[in-house]
Amino acid sequence: MLILKIAFWCCLALVFYTYIGYGIVLYLILRVKRLLWGKPEEPTLPASDQLPCVTLMICAYNEEEVIEEKMQNIRQLDYPREKLCVMWVTDGSNDRSNELLRKYDEVKLVFSPERKGKAAAMQHGLRENKAEYVVFTDANTMLNPEAIKEIVRQFKKPNVSCVSGEKRVAARHEGQTAAEGEGLYWRYESTLKHWDSELYSAMGAAGELFAVRMSHYREAPSNALLDDFMMSMLILSDGHRIAYTKEAYAQEYGSANMAEEAKRKRRIAAGGLQSIWWMKSLMNPFRHPKICFQFVSHRVLRWSITPFALVALIPLNVTLVWLKAGVIYDIIWCLQILFYLAAAAGYILAMKGKKSKLLYVPYYFLFMNMNVFRGIGYLRTHKTSGTWEKARRG
Numbered sequence: 001m002l003i004l005k006i007a008f009w010c011c012l013a014l015v016f017y018t019y020i021g022y023g024i025v026l027y028l029i030l031r032v033k034r035l036l037w038g039k040p041e042e043p044t045l046p047a048s049d050q051l052p053c054v055t056l057m058i059c060a061y062n063e064e065e066v067i068e069e070k071m072q073n074i075r076q077l078d079y080p081r082e083k084l085c086v087m088w089v090t091d092g093s094n095d096r097s098n099e100l101l102r103k104y105d106e107v108k109l110v111f112s113p114e115r116k117g118k119a120a121a122m123q124h125g126l127r128e129n130k131a132e133y134v135v136f137t138d139a140n141t142m143l144n145p146e147a148i149k150e151i152v153r154q155f156k157k158p159n160v161s162c163v164s165g166e167k168r169v170a171a172r173h174e175g176q177t178a179a180e181g182e183g184l185y186w187r188y189e190s191t192l193k194h195w196d197s198e199l200y201s202a203m204g205a206a207g208e209l210f211a212v213r214m215s216h217y218r219e220a221p222s223n224a225l226l227d228d229f230m231m232s233m234l235i236l237s238d239g240h241r242i243a244y245t246k247e248a249y250a251q252e253y254g255s256a257n258m259a260e261e262a263k264r265k266r267r268i269a270a271g272g273l274q275s276i277w278w279m280k281s282l283m284n285p286f287r288h289p290k291i292c293f294q295f296v297s298h299r300v301l302r303w304s305i306t307p308f309a310l311v312a313l314i315p316l317n318v319t320l321v322w323l324k325a326g327v328i329y330d331i332i333w334c335l336q337i338l339f340y341l342a343a344a345a346g347y348i349l350a351m352k353g354k355k356s357k358l359l360y361v362p363y364y365f366l367f368m369n370m371n372v373f374r375g376i377g378y379l380r381t382h383k384t385s386g387t388w389e390k391a392r393r394g
Contacts, residue, residue, distance in 0.1 A: 001323055008316040008329075011309040018306040019365075022297040023188075026195045033199070040198065043156035045149055048080055054148055054211075055085040055131040059121040062095040063139035070139055071104055079148040081106070089125035091115055118207070119220050119227035126217070135211040136228065141167075141250035143209065150248040151211045161216035161240035162232045164202050165209030165248035166190050185364065190246060192298060197244035200290045203298045204275075205232035205242060209250035216240050221278070225382060226271030233279050236291065258350060262371055269375025270382060272303035307372040340366075 013021075056074065063070075074086055087108045090097050092115020101107050110125050126134065135151055137143060147165060154163040167186050196202045207228035212235065220230040232242050276299070283300065285292040317336060320329040339362050346363030349356055 001320075001325060004316060004320055004323075005325065008313065008320060011312050011316065012332075014301065014306055014309040015313070017297070018301040023192055023195070025297075026192065026199065030195055030198055043153055045153045051080060051083055051149070051152060052133055053083045053085070053131045054079065054152065055087055055129050055134045056148070057087045057089060057122070057125050057129070057134055057136050058139050059089045059091075059118050059125065059136070060093065060097060060139040061090070061115060061118075061121075062093050062097060063090075064096045064100055066140050067097060067100045069142070071107075073142045076145050077143060077148055078145045084148065085129075085131060087125055087128065089121045091121040091124055116222060117227075119224045119230075120222045122227060122231070123219055123222065126214075129214070132214050133211060134214060134217075135209070136207060137209050137250055138207060138252070141208045141252040144247075144249050144251075147209065147248040147250075150245055154243040154245050154248075155211075155213060157241070157243055159239075159241050160243045161213040162205060162235045162242040163211045163248075164193065164197075164205035164232065164242055164244045165211075165250055166193075166244075166246040167206050167208045168249050168251040170251055170253055185368070193244045194246060196294055196298060197242070200294065201236055201241040202244040203233075203236075203242075203291075203294050204229040208252060209248060213240075224271070225267055225274055225379070229271065229275055230278065233275065233282070237279065237282055258367070262367075262374070265368060265371035266374045266378050269303060269372040270379035271375075272299065273375060273379055276300055276303060303372065307369040310369055 017025075056077075058070070060067075077084070085108055086104075086106050087110060088097075088101050089110045090101070091110075091112040093111070098109060098111055101109050108128070110128050112124060122136070133152065133155065135148060143165075151163045151165065154160060167190070169186050193202050204226075205228055210228055210232060212231065216235055216238065218231070218234040218238065220227045220234065224230045236242055279295075282288050282291050282295050288295075314336065317329060317333045320326075321333050342359050343362040343366045346356065346359035346361075349359060350363060
């Protein structure tokens with residue numbers, strides 16, 4: 001029985017630490033750090049005539065429906081026009097994307113008829129790039145006017161060679177459960193990224209909005225499922241930092257429904273597992289003590305071990321209750337039952353188009369972890385290709 005108890009408490013501690021405990025530990029470390037050394041000073045933005053040339057790259061596949069809205073958004077960016085190269089890479093697109101983009105004089109269009117995936121499209125675009133700083137964003141995300149200037153300012157911080165902006169998720173209409181769940185997750189995720197960045201470095205960048213310094217750029221494998229994450233982590237592995245800023249943000253609509261959201265989560269989980277294997281050297285605490293702590297706590301656990309620990313809690317708890325191991329195990333089992341009943345109720349309401357934040361949180365939590373298991377199967381069938389089926393947005 002002792003072995004069962006140890007296994008149970010290890011699994012429970014792992015689940016708690018991964019989703020709540022790491023945030024608490026990170027917050028406490030930063031409180032002590034600020035108390036001893038104060039908050040780090042933010043660099044100032046150079047004058048307009050001293051701003052560097054920047055390439056804004058949009059890798060798009062069949063995005064004719066959003067091109068006009070995206071170009072309107074780009075024209076509202078507060079950055080000198082003569083220093084901003086707007087590059088669209090449309091490899092494999094067979095809709096009207098190229099035809100529409102040729103109507104914009106400021107657009108540099110890069111096209112190849114073959115679709116090899118986003119990582120390959122990025123590499124194609126970068127071969128045509130001449131700027132030291134490249135900002136990547138998606139076709140269906142809208143940037144705030146100050147985004148490019150804020151990203152440039154972050155590059156003035158010591159040893160920063162990659163900058164990650166904030167992702168914000170909007171629901172197109174009230175009650176759109178997939179978007180609201182995704183938005184709730186990203187608000188929590190953004191807080192962790194901000195704290196990670198302040199402690200040492202953000203653990204990766206999201207493709208909705210991030211930038212790299214080309215003199216420190218390393219090419220991600222063309223079959224990378226999370227090309228943005230891999231590109232940023234390769235920069236980190238070379239000894240440079242990833243800065244995170246919420247002052248530069250990209251807003252997009254959430255997935256149209258939970259089936260579409262599942263496509264994203266499955267691919268992200270598969271890409272996470274793929275990235276963990278490729279970047280396993282960063283988990284060496286003797287060579288990379290800070291990165292190891294942050295990478296394992298923030299990324300590795302939730303993409304690998306913790307979902308298995310969450311599942312293991314059920315049979316372990318049932319066995320301990322059956323063996324009459326103690327009242328504490330009876331209480332925890334009752335709490336588990338209530339949690340899963342709440343998740344089931346949240347699922348039923350979501351399928352009916354209704355919402356209850358109290359019930360939706362446990363449902364979305366289980367939904368994310370279930371897709372880690374689906375991601376394992378996805379990775380087995382997508383090892384050699386970086387392409388994927390796009391999730392339909394709301």
